[in-house]
Amino acid sequence: MNRAELKPRNEYTDEKRIIGEVLGSEKGPTMVVFSGIHGNEKAGVLAAEKVLARIRRENLYFKGNVHFILGNIPALNQDVRFKDADLNRIWTPDKINDLKDESFLMDSETREQIQIYALVKEIVSTEKGPFYFLDLHTTSSPSVPFITISDSLNNRKFASHFPVPVVLGIEEYLEGPLLTFINDHGYIALGFEGGQHTDPESIVNCEYFIWKSLVHSGCIDRGQVKDYDIYRDHFASLCCSHQFFEITYRYALSNGQDFVMRPDFENFETIHKDQLLAFSKGMEIRAERKGRIFMPLYQKQGEDGFFILRKISRIWLEFSKVARTWKINHFLRLIPGVKQDPENEFILLVDPKIARFLTKDIFHLFGYRQQIFKDDKMHFIKRDRKRTQML
Ligand SMILES: [Zn+2]
Structure with missing residues (x-):
């Protein structure tokens, strides 16, 4: 895998909003794969392009449909998380209502939201389902791949096919993620974080996640994907395990707040109560509780300094x-x-x-x-x- 692939490419246009679609020769589920909802997260976009190219090249037999949709096009072109507002924090009922009002002040992300929303509505109103929505991301800190879901039983069931940690309940701490909005309409919706932004492995992880999703949803027969076992072994080699976690704490950042995470934290690393985690305005920020550090922020843009997780027991689940x-x-x-x-x-x-x-x-x-x-x-x-x- 080539790190150069993850370099910014100033080539995304509205015409390429749909990276590609496969319309199967037999009835079946519909899968929608979003990537690049954050413009500095290219691994998912590349993975989507690779999976799509291979389905076409090998002429794989396909049931149902898959649509690969591009997220924040202006942000992708500038290699930034977002331009005016985080495209993954504006899917609230109030904001969706505002979209109908044509006098509404239009910022860069609202334009993206309108186009994505129109596509999603068209897909769910013209196809029968069942529907599966995937959203591919990467993190600023080093990380094993993991899944985030709203805690519905259908999400949990689909997420349990993947040998990676699953984080529940992120919607309680974040306002307006795209997948919470979709899940609120009854659809299965999984967020996948493939690894660190610039790590070429993140592309492989996203590819594997897409293939496995296509197999478990019933779009593609497993026997058709020649290196399916290689992908599975790849995950095993990362020491991932299928465990459920829940967020217990979020350190929120106000706009422009000076914040420096202490270096070298890895996602899911165990932390103890009162451990020094970060600095802000010359003050120490210490862990309010013990647990696992989650999504420590190592980039300028973002509203979340870090989260703390706890493991959920099988009995509770x-x-x-x-x-x-x-x-x-x-x-x-x-x-x-x-x-x-x-x-x-x-x-x-x-x-x-x-x-x-x-x-x-x-x-x-x-x-x-x-x-x-x-x-x-x-x-x-x-x-x-x-x-x-x-x-
Ligand atoms: Zn992201």
Whole structure:
């Protein structure tokens, strides 16, 4: 693999928004693969191009369809994460509503969002599914590859095919990621972080992730992918293991905040309470709790300094699956201080004073994640959804 491939290429245009599509000769699932949602993350784009070229070159038999879609085109051309706003933080219901208003002030990422949204809507309204959405990223710190998902059972099930760590519940800490928006409409949506931005291995990791997704969704028969086992062994050699983690802490950065992470942290590295992690405005930033460091920031752009993770036990995962499958979650509404949002069947409004004996963990167990804090109420949103129409 050649590091030169990851050098900036000033060649992306709106006409190339769709990197390519494969329309299968038999009915089957639809897969949508996004890459370059962050413009300085090229590995996913290259992996998409390579997979697409190989499907065509080897004329692989394909069921269903796959669409490879490019993310932030102006940012890709300038090799920056974003120009005006992070394209992976603007998929909130309010922002989506604003898109309909033509007088709305249009920044660079809003233009990208409008085009991507139109494509996604067209795909989900003209094809039958089942649908699988993938979003390929890379990190500024060295990292084993990993998956991020909203904690729905269909996401968990699909993610469990991959021998890499899976991080749940990132939507509780980030506002407006693209895949949370898609998952909110009932679709399976997996984020994949292939490794460090400039590491050529990240391209291989993204390729493997795409191939494996195509096989497990049923688009391609495994026997057709000649080096499938090589890819699998490649992952094993990275010492990846399939474990679930949950975010317990986020160090958020305000706009322009001076922030320097201490060098040499690797993603998922174990840290102890009070360990010195970073500096900001000459002050030490120490770990508020023990756990694993996650996504330490080693680049200028970004709103997250770092996160802290904890491992989730298998027992918790199994129990929460049973609880959700048997719909025991309905009992949550009977608890004083918890009521259904009259305007949204998927949201529980929780009075933090009355329901203070409940921890967030209980809501997590039953498949709810805190979305926002509004009008003195915590809003917990249900992750397991039936498919709903995009407006
Ligand atoms: Zn990214």
